[in-house]
Amino acid sequence: MKSFLLILLLSCISFICQASFELPGSGTVTYPSGIKKEFNFGFKWDKKNKQFTIGSQQYPMEQLPDSYALALTLAGDDQAVFVQEFANGFISEFEWQIGSHLIRLEKNRSEYPVRGDYVLWIDQYNYYLANGNPSIKLVFDKSGFFKL
Numbered sequence: 001m002k003s004f005l006l007i008l009l010l011s012c013i014s015f016i017c018q019a020s021f022e023l024p025g026s027g028t029v030t031y032p033s034g035i036k037k038e039f040n041f042g043f044k045w046d047k048k049n050k051q052f053t054i055g056s057q058q059y060p061m062e063q064l065p066d067s068y069a070l071a072l073t074l075a076g077d078d079q080a081v082f083v084q085e086f087a088n089g090f091i092s093e094f095e096w097q098i099g100s101h102l103i104r105l106e107k108n109r110s111e112y113p114v115r116g117d118y119v120l121w122i123d124q125y126n127y128y129l130a131n132g133n134p135s136i137k138l139v140f141d142k143s144g145f146f147k148l
Contacts, residue, residue, distance in 0.1 A: 019047055020044075020045055020046050021044070022042070022044045022045075023098065024042040024099075025042035025043070025096060025099070026038065026039065026042070026096075026097055027041070027096035027097060028095050029086050029087045029091040029093070031087075031089070031091055031092065037087070039087070040055070041086060041096065043068065043140075045140075047064070050062060052065060054068065054085075064142065065140065068137070068138045070135060070137075072129075072133070074118075074129070074133070075090055078115050078132070079092075080116075081116070081118070092107060093105055093106045098138075102121070102123055103123075103136065105120050106119055112128065116129065120134065
């Protein structure tokens with residue numbers, strides 16, 4: 001019985017050490033012309049093959065990175081934003097579902113002076129852009145869960 005429990009324990013440890021995960025993500029961008037386009041952008045960690053997938057690109061890595069920063073760059077006139085992971089050009093808004101989180105960037109006139117009249121929503125919390133290069137940092141743990 002003891003040897004059975006030992007084998008079971010070692011199997012569980014081995015499984016945990018080989019932990020892989022997939023964090024799917026999809027969304028929609030809106031271009032300044034009003035045209036909307038869907039995109040897919042998520043993350044995947046394959047511990048066994050030491051491959052980290054960011055969007056559609058795979059990278060060999062010895063270990064899971066601690067985090068990933070998604071950069072938003074406002075155009076010179078603050079009327080559009082560039083997010084290289086989502087589109088090849090400037091966009092006016094986006095909505096991105098990543099795991100259980102919903103992240104949106106939308107135009108919303110405010111009584112407060114904010115860059116480009118943009119509001120960044122992360123789930124139910126809103127943030128106003130104070131500079132032209134904000135970023136969203138996703139922090140991973142070994143099981144694929146992350147925090148923003």
